Amino acid sequence: MAKPFYITTTLPYVNSVAHAGHALEYVQADILARYHALIGDEVFFNTGTDEHGVKIYRKALEEKKDPQAYVDEYAEKFKLVVQKLNLYPDVHFIRTTDPHHKAAAQEFWRRCIAAGDIYKKNYEVKYCVGCELEKTDSELQNGRCPLHPNLDIEIIKEENYFFRFSKYQVPLLDLYARRPDLVVPDYRFNEIRAFVAAGLEDFSISRQKTKMPWGIPVPDDPDQVQYVWFDALINYISTLGWPEENEKFEKFWGIIDSPKALQVAGKDQIRQQSAMWQAMLISANLPSTRQIVIHGFITSGGQKMSKSTGNVIDPMTIIDEYGTDALRLFLARHIHPFEDSDFTMEKFKESYNADLANGLGNLAARILTLAEANLEKPVEHPAPIVFPAEYTNALEKYDYNTACDNVWKLIGELDKDLTDKKPFSVVKADPEAGKTMIADMTKRLYTIARLLQPILPTTSDTLKAAIGANKKPANLFPRKE
């Protein structure tokens, strides 16, 4: 009986195109999805786009587009990214403007009301006339907008709905105590625990429709829409057909005593994912997330990527030049799973040439040339292997770097054996012995291809097909200068 495995990324907000950080999160989640599929689990992999809110509304107006037309366009762009990164074919792509998601968000809201956790109150918004934007305290300096220090900040009163977050301090701390691996890595868990322990304030979860209509309507209140991320978080369960498809929901998301869902998110998302969303789930009487894995950010040349610095790495450009698997390997092997990491073209090219052109690509060429020339028929596929413990343990701990290192250790050993045992010489002196060696090494290459499946799916398939046909493929990774 296949074990259900649920995994989701966060949904990118569609006010800009996909960047390297999105690619990292997609690839990390995809490696886990594919790994679990490989070991026989029934996988539900969710991603999609977060499409409501004031920023999108403004951008649509700026571009003189209907908001729906604007988000349709961006959703297509992100779908293309998902495709180009070669994510798991059955990935479920949810959009927060999907009718079913809207209905689910409204139902979720009603459940929170039923729990007594939503109430209306006057909310004071700080507003900078210069920016024409609302400002938070952390954005202000000495009570003034840093961009427009000569203008006074205006206080606008707005009636909004609030979520009774304060009520969930103890329940959240209980949850954290019960589930000591809820958030990975542990220092991120400590951060959120400290944050919750310091006390929680209720937060606003709606906006006035007259000012900002681009959101999901609040049930039974035509004047308010849900604040964007309240609705956005609900995608993790609406994607499963919640609330109608309860069987599917329990199968993948779990039940209260046995949560199953795995979430991957960036370090800027800790609070939303591991505190606010978990409180919302408790309020709606639904199971919590089983585990939230927090990754770091990608920097370039030690700095945040920005157009003005000119250090932006565009994942799509890299794919066009080097191929999807080259990008996937760099993200998996050379970007730290949890800490911020540097991504420069120099480092990328170095790793491409070392790991792929000189490493895997060259090894495949060596072996398959010998196999094609000397074996009469393709080798029989080795029986499904037991994966090396170092490899599986690393993936269970989200240590993609070490999982890759483990495969590359096998590549190195096979390469060295080929050099030392010289089947290319042996086959001339003693054809049968040489052929046996070549067949054996071809099988080892097949095993490596299987281990590569979650990380480099296309390369894995190409290698397996080549071995199956006993035909050397074209250069997998041409060396780049």
Next chain:
RNA sequence: GCCGGCGUAGCUCAGGUAGUUAGAGCACAUCAUUCAUAAAGAUGAGGUCCCAAGUGCAAAUCUUGGCGUCGGCACCA
């Protein structure tokens, strides 16, 4: 300011409950070679393990202090 992490070869990092000459991958140099993508292989160079004091027979590893650096301390998603 408060809390926490980190500081080890050119680069990215591992080790670190103290115990032989400090490790890996990449990069670099030399040699050799062809089954292969001028690739792979062998050999080698490269480190006062941030600084100082302390506790030990013994400290990169423990303690204290200092310096440096990074992260968190709510409504930007």
